[in-house]
Structures are given as structure tokens and as C-alpha cells.
Amino acid sequence: MPQVNAERLLNDLRKLRTFGAVDTGVVRPALSDVDIESRHWLKKRYEEAGLEASIDGVSNVFGKSRNDGPALIIGSHSDTQPRGGWLDGALGVIYGLEIARACADDPSTAHLAVDAVSWQDEESNFIGCLGSRSWCGTLDPAAEAAAVGRDGTPLADALRHAGLEGVPRQQIEDGRYVGYLEAHIEQGAYLEDAGEQIGVVTAIVGIRGMTISFEGEQNHAGTTTMGRRRDAATALFEVAHRINEEFPKVADERTVWTIGQAKIEPGASSIVPGYAEMALQFRDQDEAKLDAFEKIVGGLVDDVNNRGKIKAEVASARAPIRPSNMADNLQKHIAGAAEMTAPGKWRRMPSAAGHDPMVIHEKLPCAMLFIPSIKGISHAFGEDSHDEDIVAGCQVLADATATILKEARGEM
Amino acid sequence: MPQVNAERLLNDLRKLRTFGAVDTGVVRPALSDVDIESRHWLKKRYEEAGLEASIDGVSNVFGKSRNDGPALIIGSHSDTQPRGGWLDGALGVIYGLEIARACADDPSTAHLAVDAVSWQDEESNFIGCLGSRSWCGTLDPAAEAAAVGRDGTPLADALRHAGLEGVPRQQIEDGRYVGYLEAHIEQGAYLEDAGEQIGVVTAIVGIRGMTISFEGEQNHAGTTTMGRRRDAATALFEVAHRINEEFPKVADERTVWTIGQAKIEPGASSIVPGYAEMALQFRDQDEAKLDAFEKIVGGLVDDVNNRGKIKAEVASARAPIRPSNMADNLQKHIAGAAEMTAPGKWRRMPSAAGHDPMVIHEKLPCAMLFIPSIKGISHAFGEDSHDEDIVAGCQVLADATATILKEARGEM
Numbered sequence: 001m002p003q004v005n006a007e008r009l010l011n012d013l014r015k016l017r018t019f020g021a022v023d024t025g026v027v028r029p030a031l032s033d034v035d036i037e038s039r040h041w042l043k044k045r046y047e048e049a050g051l052e053a054s055i056d057g058v059s060n061v062f063g064k065s066r067n068d069g070p071a072l073i074i075g076s077h078s079d080t081q082p083r084g085g086w087l088d089g090a091l092g093v094i095y096g097l098e099i100a101r102a103c104a105d106d107p108s109t110a111h112l113a114v115d116a117v118s119w120q121d122e123e124s125n126f127i128g129c130l131g132s133r134s135w136c137g138t139l140d141p142a143a144e145a146a147a148v149g150r151d152g153t154p155l156a157d158a159l160r161h162a163g164l165e166g167v168p169r170q171q172i173e174d175g176r177y178v179g180y181l182e183a184h185i186e187q188g189a190y191l192e193d194a195g196e197q198i199g200v201v202t203a204i205v206g207i208r209g210m211t212i213s214f215e216g217e218q219n220h221a222g223t224t225t226m227g228r229r230r231d232a233a234t235a236l237f238e239v240a241h242r243i244n245e246e247f248p249k250v251a252d253e254r255t256v257w258t259i260g261q262a263k264i265e266p267g268a269s270s271i272v273p274g275y276a277e278m279a280l281q282f283r284d285q286d287e288a289k290l291d292a293f294e295k296i297v298g299g300l301v302d303d304v305n306n307r308g309k310i311k312a313e314v315a316s317a318r319a320p321i322r323p324s325n326m327a328d329n330l331q332k333h334i335a336g337a338a339e340m341t342a343p344g345k346w347r348r349m350p351s352a353a354g355h356d357p358m359v360i361h362e363k364l365p366c367a368m369l370f371i372p373s374i375k376g377i378s379h380a381f382g383e384d385s386h387d388e389d390i391v392a393g394c395q396v397l398a399d400a401t402a403t404i405l406k407e408a409r410g411e412m
Numbered sequence: 413m414p415q416v417n418a419e420r421l422l423n424d425l426r427k428l429r430t431f432g433a434v435d436t437g438v439v440r441p442a443l444s445d446v447d448i449e450s451r452h453w454l455k456k457r458y459e460e461a462g463l464e465a466s467i468d469g470v471s472n473v474f475g476k477s478r479n480d481g482p483a484l485i486i487g488s489h490s491d492t493q494p495r496g497g498w499l500d501g502a503l504g505v506i507y508g509l510e511i512a513r514a515c516a517d518d519p520s521t522a523h524l525a526v527d528a529v530s531w532q533d534e535e536s537n538f539i540g541c542l543g544s545r546s547w548c549g550t551l552d553p554a555a556e557a558a559a560v561g562r563d564g565t566p567l568a569d570a571l572r573h574a575g576l577e578g579v580p581r582q583q584i585e586d587g588r589y590v591g592y593l594e595a596h597i598e599q600g601a602y603l604e605d606a607g608e609q610i611g612v613v614t615a616i617v618g619i620r621g622m623t624i625s626f627e628g629e630q631n632h633a634g635t636t637t638m639g640r641r642r643d644a645a646t647a648l649f650e651v652a653h654r655i656n657e658e659f660p661k662v663a664d665e666r667t668v669w670t671i672g673q674a675k676i677e678p679g680a681s682s683i684v685p686g687y688a689e690m691a692l693q694f695r696d697q698d699e700a701k702l703d704a705f706e707k708i709v710g711g712l713v714d715d716v717n718n719r720g721k722i723k724a725e726v727a728s729a730r731a732p733i734r735p736s737n738m739a740d741n742l743q744k745h746i747a748g749a750a751e752m753t754a755p756g757k758w759r760r761m762p763s764a765a766g767h768d769p770m771v772i773h774e775k776l777p778c779a780m781l782f783i784p785s786i787k788g789i790s791h792a793f794g795e796d797s798h799d800e801d802i803v804a805g806c807q808v809l810a811d812a813t814a815t816i817l818k819e820a821r822g823e824m
Contacts, residue, residue: 188635205634209681220790221670222617222695222764223600226663228788233671237652244646251638258633259645260681262674269621269672269691269729279681283634317681352634376640378632 002102002109002398006391009098012045013390016078016094017086025381026086029150030079030121030130031059031158038078042093042118049101051116057169058139059162060131063100063116069176070408071113072401073364074099076182077122077131077356082150084123085185085383091371091390092183093118099398112405113176119356126155132356134169136363172363178408179330179365180357183397185385187353189376197392198338198346199370200331204358205254205283205350206290206323208316212239212301215311218266218274232276233264235310239300240278246300247282250292254350257282257293285323285350323350324358330367330404337399338369341392353378369397414514414521414810418803421510424457425802428490428506429498437793438498441562442491442533442542443471443570450490454505454530461513463528469581470551471574472543475512475528481588482820483525484813485776486511488594489534489543489768494562496535497597497795503783503802504595505530511810524817525588531768538567544768546581548775584775590820591742591777592769595809597797599765601788609804610750610758611782612743616770617666617695617762618702618735620728624651624713627723630678630686644688645676647722651712652690658712659694662704666762669694669705697735697762735762736770742779742816749811750781753804765790781809 019038020028028035039061046053046063053063061078065071076092096116103109120131126147133139147155159165186192191199216230240259247257261279282293297314304312331348338346349370357366371393374384406412431450432440440447451473458465458475465475473490477483488504508528515521532543538559545551559567571577598604603611628642652671659669673691694705709726716724743760750758761782769778783805786796818824 186635187632188637189640190637207634219788220599220765221672221693222619222668222766223598223788223790224668225600225602225665226660226668227665228601231670233652233674234656237649237656237671240645240649241653244649248638253637253639256634256636256638258643258681258684259649260633260676260683260685261679262645262676264672264674267673269670269693271672272670273672281633281681353632354634376635378635 001402002099002106004098004102004391004395004398008101009094009391009394010387012097013090013094016090020080023381024086026080026084027082028080029082030123030125031149031162035079036162039118042078045097046116049097050104051100057164057167058131058134058159059120059164060135060170061118062170063097065100065113065115067111067113069113070178070405071115071176072178072181072405073115073117074181074397074401075117075119076184077119079121079123079125081123081379083381085378085380087185087383087385088378089122091185095183095394095397098394099401102398103401109402112402114401122356125149126158129356129359132359135172136359137171138359138362177364178404179327179367180360181330181367181397181401182355182357183369183371183393184355185373185378185383186370187373187376187378189373190349191370191372192374192376194347196345196347197342197372197389198396199349200335200338200346201326201351201368201370202331202348203285203326203350204324204355205285205352206287207281207283207321207354208290208294209279209281209318210297211277211279211315211317212297213277213313214275214304216274216309219272221270221272224272229272230309231272232310233273235304235312236262236276236278239304239312242300243280243297246296247293250289250296254352255282255284255289256352279317283352287323321354321358324361326357326367327365330365333400333404334367334369334396336403337396340399341396369393413814414511414518416510416514416803416807416810420513421506421803421806422799424509425502425506428502432492435793438492438496439494440492441494442535442537443561443574447491448574451530454490457509458528461509462516463512469576469579470543470546470571471532471576472547472582473530474582475509477512477525477527479523479525481525482590482817483527483588484590484593484817485527485529486593486809486813487529487531488596489531491533491535491537493535493791495793497790497792499597499795499797500790501534503597507595507806507809510806511813514810515813521814524814526813534768537561538570541768541771544771547584548771549583550771550774589776590816591739591779592772593742593779593809593813594767594769595781595783595805596767597785597790597795598782599785599788599790601785602761603782603784604786604788606759608757608759609754609784609801610808611761612747612750612758613738613763613780613782614743614760615697615738615762616736616767617697617764618699619693619695619733619766620702620706621691621693621730622709623689623691623727623729624709625689625725626687628686628721631684633682633684636684641684642721643684644722645685647716647724648674648688648690651716651724654712655692655709658708659705662701662708666764667694667696667701668764691729695764699735733766733770736773738769738779739777742777745812745816746779746781746808748815749808752811753808781805
């Protein structure tokens with residue numbers, strides 16, 4: 001079986017961290033100069049690992065094995081949030097590189113086809129999962145034409161600036177792949193709380209987002225009696241509070257919902273609000289539960305409308321994301337490898353955050369592995385994981401890679 | 413008894429409306445060019461009425477009777493909201509002018525001392541009730557030095573621009589006045605709903621304003637379980653909704669409360685809010701009720717704090733305004749006059765909005781009269797009243813003026 005080289009792994013992770021390092025965090029948004037610089041460094045590391053390296057037209061970096069398939073492609077994204085942590089994405093990218101090297105180093109696995117990849121813009125600077133969408137052929141041309149970065153730069157200008165104008169975009173090669181594997185920090189605290197080392201992801205949760213708006217009548221806060229008021233904010237507070245009372249009756253311990261935005265207009269202490277709206281988002285791995293929450297919201301909004309004072313409306317705030325199930329067979333191999341490296345210290349769990357496999361699983365079987373996040377901190381400079389967990393996670397994924405590919409080749 | 417000249421009254425009101433007219437509304441903020449222009453016009457009208465007219469150093473316009481006291485001073489403010497109605501303030505100003513004229517026209521009242529006034533900046537462009545505060549000697553020099561208009565102009569610059577630098581500020585003349593009378597549109601719909609024509613104001617309600625803040629912990633909306641969250645917005649929604657459930661148990665039919673502002677930070681649909689705050693304001697003519705509401709808020713905030721997840725705090729958002737009682741004797745005269753002009757069609761009522769008498773009643777007995785607002789609309793371009801109500805209100809206040817002053821002179 002392949003042996004991960006802990007020092008080589010950690011050194012490459014730390015090197016990648018230097019591109020855009022700020023304090024303990026990293027600022028390396030998609031297509032920034034430092035992001036492109038880091039991708040050229042990664043391409044060089046792929047080459048040094050004996051892979052056929054390339055940067056494609058949307059700046060995905062590929063390190064393709066010179067072996068024939070069946071192949072696995074292993075990686076993640078190396079772009080970051082505007083003020084991101086050092087491991088989000090980077091961990092999975094360096095795992096891909098190290099697993100390709102570890103397999104090549106071992107005579108029993110040197111014949112296996114392990115491709116490595118770093119996707120572009122998983123973090124939605126321009127378009128969430130830009131790189132994996134492009135590879136899967138599901139990037140919407142209209143969305144691409146309209147895409148503008150957080151700093152106002154159109155995507156086409158950013159690609160030109162990166163020297164990628166006219167560079168071909170690679171697409172998934174028919175028949176080559178058994179599947180796609182991605183490792184990631186958990187971004188939550190289940191593993192740490194339980195004293196466990198590995199999470200085998202069962203599914204990426206579905207997400208629905210909606211805007212609930214309330215239309216009343218703006219009026220003088222002194223002279224308008226309570227009976228005459230049509231106060232949009234009062235209706236919002238009621239619906240928001242009742243959501244927080246009703247959702248727990250349907251939720252399980254992993255369901256989450258968030259009212260992260262609210263707006264009250266005109267927003268003056270002496271004026272009865274004429275308009276209010278809020279953003280509600282909820283996530284679950286079970287589509288039927290998502291439907292049930294949507295029904296609860298509909299009922300609460302109906303209650304408001306039936307009283308005839310406030311006109312309440314629900315609108316989708318985003319395209320709904322359906323739960324993405326991870327492939328059973330790939331999960332089974334990761335679970336088996338986890339039990340070898342961390343006996344009794346792993347669990348199956350859904351991913352509550354979104355990842356490139358949400359896009360890729362429509363084209364290829366996918367699986368994910370989590371390692372513990374210290375205190376569950378993520379999308380923040382304080383994000384970190386223990387070295388021993390980083391190494392153990394890579395070993396588990398390397399072992400799974402070997403057994404998946406050997407099984408696919410009929411060698412097991 | 414004095415006879416109000418309906419045509420003269422309505423013509424002057426319509427003339428004042430032309431200064432700053434926009435659609436059906438008026439834009440004549442304190443110390444704007446058009447405001448100062450209108451004050452020079454008013455000064456001229458006071459002169460034509462035989463009054464001793466002047467504009468003082470804060471641009472109050474006075475029309476002083478040449479008769480000796482005991483005197484009444486009658487008026488209101490002629491500055492408007494940023495986009496105001498045509499009668500708010502203007503009505504009471506032109507009533508003062510017309511009552512001085514009507515009393516002078518009638519041999520039985522020509523000897524009475526009726527002063528007219530237009531205060532400056534009741535509507536808080538620079539400092540709410542700037543003019544009446546200056547006249548009463550209660551204008552805070554520090555607040556004046558810091559005062560800046562909505563457009564960013566310092567008060568001192570605006571006064572200089574109006575040609576008022578070094579112009580003396582008039583203060584209340586000791587011993588001259590029996591009291592101050594002000595007429596105003598109701599700005600609510602009690603009178604119209606009841607088919608009544610005159611409101612005799614009992615008190616201007618007290619106002620308390622507070623900011624309630626909630627401090628939790630910002631986190632990832634996907635990976636942070638509900639149990640681990642310290643969601644500031646959830647606490648805000650709960651307290652806001654419970655205020656709307658608990659206040660009615662203490663309120664009477666005239667109590668009002670408003671949550672007119674709410675802020676949720678960072679305000680993204682995918683982030684558990686770490687901070688939230690809202691503005692709560694409540695008004696009542698009974699100080700004990702205001703205390704009771706404050707106690708309810710304290711209890712709700714304690715409930716949140718006792719759970720130990722969110723740190724909630726209440727802070728005063730404004731200096732509390734105590735209820736201002738109108739003088740019994742002046743009320744009695746207005747009520748008597750109302751019964752003559754509108755028998756059975758008047759009522760005693762508090763004012764839910766603030767007015768200059770909140771300042772003046774600390775120095776002089778005050779009384780106010782309301783006429784109906786069509787549909788209760790106020791602080792908006794749609795503000796209006798029926799001509800017959802405008803004329804009736806002026807006649808009632810003129811009659812009351814005559815009996816108040818005659819009583820004060822021992823002539824009744």
C-alpha cells in the first residue's frame with residue numbers, strides 16, 4: 001500500500017499557504033495575481049511528481065497520470081474566501097498531489113492512474129464552482145458572460161489578465177474515470193467534539209434560500225393608532241419567530257436554518273415600517289424535509305395574508321441545491337481505509353457546506369473525506385487543523401485510492 | 413366676538429404653500445433659502461396687520477401687538493419636513509396672523525394683546541424646536557455648537573447665510589403672557605373617524621426610545637449546528653415578537669409603540685448573525701405606563717441573558733420626553749369655544765406627535781387645538797384638511813383667545 005510522506009505533504013501545504021498569506025489566514029481569491037502565481041507553482045509541483053501538468057482556459061490546474069485508466073481524479077480548489085483560512089480547499093489540493101506521488105513511489109501502486117486537480121473559484125468570486133462546472137460541461141454561458149468579481153472586474157477581463165484568453169478548457173475525458181475524491185476540513189465541530197479523526201461524507205446537504213417580503217403602509221409612529229397600523233416589521237418579527245418555533249418540530253439534529261438578513265424600510269425609529277424583508281436559508285440531506293420546511297413557511301405567510309393587513313410573499317432567493325449523495329462504493333473504500341488508520345475513530349456524516357462534488361457528482365461518482373477543524377472554525381483566519389489529523393486523512397485517502405483502483409482493475 | 417375672515421385666512425395659507433411647493437406637498441426645511449424667503453413674506457403680513465414685526469437671530473418671526481398685556485402668543489412653525497405636507501406648522505402660523513387681525517377688526521376685542529409667531533426648526537433639520545428653545549432660554553449652547561443640518565451645513569453657517577449673524581435673539585418677555593396657543597392638524601384619524609371637527613389637546617404624550625442590542629457569535633450557516641449557535645438575530649426576533657405580545661396587556665387604546673429599525677450583522681444569508689440591534693420607541697400620556705413598558709423590555713432582555721448564549725443590552729436611544737400637560741384653564745376656554753362653533757363635534761384628546769408646546773409649557777401655560785387630517789395622513793405630500801374644518805378651527809381659537817384675554821383682564 002502507498003505510504004504518505006508526512007514531511008513532503010506538510011511542506012507543500014505550508015508553501016501553498018505563503019501565496020496570499022495574511023496573519024494566520026490567506027487572501028487568495030480566484031484569479032487574483034497571487035492565485036495565478038500559486039497555480040503556476042502547483043503546475044510545477046505536478047510536473048516534478050511526474051504528472052502531465054497543465055493550466056486550462058479557466059485556470060483549473062491538472063496533473064494527469066501517464067498511466068492508463070481506470071483512473072481517479074483527486075483534488076479540491078486552491079482559491080480562497082476574501083479573508084479565508086489556510087486549509088479550506090488547499091488541503092484537498094495538496095492531498096491529490098501527495099497521493100499521486102505516494103502511489104508512484106510504491107511498486108504495488110505505481111501502475112495506478114491517479115490524476116490530481118485544483119479547481120478554480122469554488123468560493124464564488126465570479127461563479128461558484130466555475131472550474132468544476134467548466135470541466136463537467138455544465139457552465140452556463142449566459143452566467144459566464146454576466147459574471148463579475150467581487151472587485152467589479154468582469155470574468156473575461158480577469159481571465160485575459162491571467163493570460164488565459166484563447167487557452168482551451170479541458171473537459172472530463174469519457175471513460176477514463178472511476179470517480180472523483182476530495183478531502184476537506186470539516187468546517188464544523190462534530191469530529192473534534194467526538195474525539196474522532198475521519199469523517200466519511202454520505203451526502204452534501206441540499207440548500208434552499210428564500211426571501212420573505214412584507215408590504216404594509218408607512219406611517220407616523222406617534223399619531224397612527226396600533227389598530228390602524230399596517231406595520232410590515234411586526235409581521236416579519238412574527239414570521240421569523242414562528243419559523244424558529246416550528247422548524248425544530250421537523251428538524252433532526254443536523255438540520256440547520258438561518259435568517260441571516262433582514263431589512264426594514266424606511267428604517268427610522270419614528271416611522272411605522274411600510275416594507276420589510278428577510279432572507280431564510282435551510283439545509284438538510286433529505287429532500288422531503290426541505291419540502292416540509294418550505295410548507296411551514298408557506299403556512300406562516302398564509303396566516304399573515306389571511307389577516308388582510310400585510311401582503312406577505314415568498315420568493316426563491318437562489319436556485320435550490322438538491323442533496324448530493326456520495327457514491328456508496330467509494331464511501332465503502334474510504335470507510336475501510338479509515339478503520340485501518342483510525343480504528344473506531346471515524347464516522348459517516350453529511351457535509352453541511354457546499355463543495356465541487358455537488359457539481360461533479362452529476363457526471364462522475366464522488367466521495368469526500370473530512371478531517372477535524374479545530375473548534376470548528378472555518379471561513380476565517382483562525383481556521384486550523386492538527387498536523388497528525390492532516391497526515392492521517394491523507395493516508396486514509398491514499399489507501400482508499402489504491403483499493404478503489406485495484407478493485408476497478410480487477411486486481412482485488 | 414372676533415369674526416375670522418375665511419377668504420383672507422385661506423388665501424394666506426395658500427400663499428405660504430407656494431414657498432417650496434412640490435406637487436401637492438411642500439419642501440421648506442428650516443433655514444433653506446425658500447424658508448427664509450417665506451419668513452420675510454410673513455413679517456410683511458404681520459406689519460400689514462398692524463403688528464410690530466421682526467425676525468430674530470434664530471429666524472423666529474414675531475408679530476407683536478402694540479397693545480399692552482396680558483397677552484396671548486399664538487402660532488406654530490413654518491419650516492417643514494424634508495418632504496412635508498402643506499399644513500403641518502403652516503396652519504397654526506396663519507391662525508396666529510388671522511386671529512390677531514380678527515381681534516383687531518372687532519371693536520369688542522381690538523384692545524386685546526394678541527401676538528403672533530412662527531418658530532424655527534420644529535422639524536429638527538438642525539435642532540428640534542430650535543426657535544422655541546431659544547425663546548424660552550433653554551437652548552443648549554453645546555448642542556447648538558454641534559448642530560449640523562441634514563445636508564451637512566453647520567447651523568452657524570446656515571444662520572450666517574440667512575443674514576442673521578449678530579442679529580439679537582428674542583426671549584420671552586417677563587410678565588407679558590397669559591399663555592401660548594397653537595393649532596395643528598391632528599396627523600391622525602380619530603377626529604375624521606368620529607365625524608368630529610375639533611380636538612382640545614389634554615397633553616402631548618411622553619416618548620421613550622431605546623436601542624436593544626444582541627451579541628452572539630458569527631458562524632458558518634451550513635456547518636454550525638443549531639445547538640452550538642449563538643445567533644443574535646434569533647434573539648432579536650424573539651424579543652421583538654414578545655414586545656408585540658406583551659405591550660397590549662398594559663397599553664390603552666392610545667398607547668403606541670414602534671420597532672422602526674433593525675440591523676443584523678454581517679447580514680449575509682449564509683452566515684449566522686453575530687450581532688443584531690433594534691430601535692424601540694413608545695409613547696403615552698401617562699408616565700407610569702411608560703415605566704411599565706420599560707419594565708417589560710427589561711424582563712424580556714433578562715430572559716435572553718439568563719439563557720447565557722446571547723448578551724442582550726438596553727440603552728436609551730434619546731433623552732426621554734416626559735408627557736407635557738396642557739393648561740386646564742386654557743383647555744376650558746377652547747372647549748367652550750368648540751361647543752359654540754361645533755356643538756357635540758369636539759373631544760378632548762392627547763397629542764401623539766411632538767410640538768413646540770413641549771418646550772414652551774415649561775415657561776408658560778400652553779394649549780393646543782386640532783382639526784381633522786384627511787385620512788390621518790401627515791409628514792407626506794398627501795397631507796390635507798377640508799376648508800370648512802380649517803375655518804372652523806380658526807374661529808374656535810379666535811373665540812377662545814377673546815375669552816381667555818378678557819378673563820385675564822377681569823372683563824368677564
